Amino acid sequence: MSKPITGSCCCGQISYTAKSVAPLWYCHCQQCRKMTGHYMAAARVNLNDIEINGEAKWFYVSDDSRHGFCPDCGSKIFWRNDKNDFLSITGGSINDTSSLRVSGHVFVGEKGDYYEIPGDEKRYICWESSIQQS
Numbered sequence: 001m002s003k004p005i006t007g008s009c010c011c012g013q014i015s016y017t018a019k020s021v022a023p024l025w026y027c028h029c030q031q032c033r034k035m036t037g038h039y040m041a042a043a044r045v046n047l048n049d050i051e052i053n054g055e056a057k058w059f060y061v062s063d064d065s066r067h068g069f070c071p072d073c074g075s076k077i078f079w080r081n082d083k084n085d086f087l088s089i090t091g092g093s094i095n096d097t098s099s100l101r102v103s104g105h106v107f108v109g110e111k112g113d114y115y116e117i118p119g120d121e122k123r124y125i126c127w128e129s130s131i132q133q134s
Contacts, residue, residue, distance in 0.1 A: 005045075007093040009075035014054035016077075016089065018045040023103040024091050026121075028111035035067050036076055039111065041091035043100065050087070 008015035021043040032040040056068035056078060068078030068087075080087040091100065104122030105111075117123060 003099075005089075005099075006095045007077070007089060008095070009054075009070035009073050009077055009093065011070060011073035011075070013072050014052065014056050014070050014075075014077060016050055016052045016093075018051075018089065019049040021045045021089065021094075021100075023101040025103050026105045026117075027107055028105060028117075029107035030110050031061050031065070032079075032107075033110075033112060035061070036090075039105075040076075040079070041102075042079055042088035043091060043094070044086050044088050046086050048085075050089075 005018045005021050006016065007018075022045070024041050024043045026039050026041050028039045055071070057071040058066045058068050058080075060066045064082040066080055066082070067076055068080065069076045075093065077090055077093045078087050079090075091097065094100065102121065104124060105117050106124045107126060108117060108123045109125050111117065
C-alpha cells in the first residue's frame, strides 16, 4: 500500500488525508476552467478512503455536480458528482506531489483557445464509460 496523501487549502482551515489517489486527470471543460481560472488537475479518491477536517463550502454547478472550496481563503479543493462513490481532489492542494502521475486530458473539445495540450499525452473528448480519444 502506498503512503497516505495529505493536502489542504491555502490557509489550512480545511485539510484531508487520503489512503491513496488515482493518477491526475487534466479537465478542460468550461465549468472547470471557470471555477479554477484555467484547466483543472484532479485526482480521484474513494469516499471511504478520505478523511476531511474542516467544513468545505459546496457550490452546485449542475443538479448533481459540485465544487468544494474553503469559505475563508477560497481555495478550490474538491469536485464531486453526487452519483459517484468518489470525489476528486485538486492537484494543487496536495502537499507532497512527488508520487503523482498524469493519466491524460478530458473534455479537450472545450479547452480554451489560448493554450495547447502537449502532443504526447492522452486526450479524450468526453468522460463517459465509452471515452473517445481525439
